[in-house]
Amino acid sequence: MKNNSTKHFAYLAMLSAMAITLSLIESIYIGSFTFGIRIGLANIIALITIRILGVRDMIIVNIMRVFISTLMRGLIFGSTFWISLGGVALSSLVLILLDRLHSSLMFTSVLCSISHSVGQVLVVMFFYRQPAMMAILPYLLLGSIPMGILTGTVAGLALKRLKPMRIDQTKKPDHS
């Protein structure tokens, strides 16, 4: 049992590190395409974490990723930080809900990426008082679908090679 909890902790640390690295790589080397559409590489890690470790660890990984990646870029508690926190909060909620509903991985991924962009736009609309930002929401929604399929495919490939450690995962989940 002790061995298992150590393994769990190591997985959590490794996944957090990967999420932070991917988030940094994406913001530095890839950036955003037109209308602020981004790939959302760190969402891959969120998906993998909720499938192999569970809901609580997914929340830890997501919060760590927002705090540490903005801290490393020197943007913590700036507008970037609050916007990405809003996106992560909404996408985490959607991930938890879809996990309860046992949705397929691809659908979870697409909805996660949609809710991430919706959360960001909501933060800009209500906390920065820029309701005009709503105009880019349709572009973001259309862009989120291919990006969600992309991250879902990558997460599916990774999950085929990883053993789930969730206690409640008695039956084998389908990673399609």
Next chain:
Amino acid sequence: MKKKELYILIAIAAAAVIALLVMKQINANNAASGSSVKVQITHAGEVVQEFDPSVDAVYHITGSYGTLDVEVKDGSWHVTNEDCPNHICSKTGWVSVANYQPIICLPNEVVVQIAEQ
């Protein structure tokens, strides 16, 4: 992917496309409804400059992070010489009444948008 989930995704995509078309239509109506359109530059919610897009000019704006210029030419306007980390405002490019999109610079809290009629 399950069938039901696929339908939900298609519904979301359709809603986005419809929203885009409605926005296009509204912009086209605005373009048709007249030349007396005023464009506002706001900083932190307050209007700091109002201009007529048919008059060519350069407006110098001081934002919360730095300064930026709004250049107006041939009925279109864009943001140049901006002092901000992400340059999203200048990447928005040239916009006009017919091809309208608000230009937003979050670090500067500056918005360039058509005034409500």
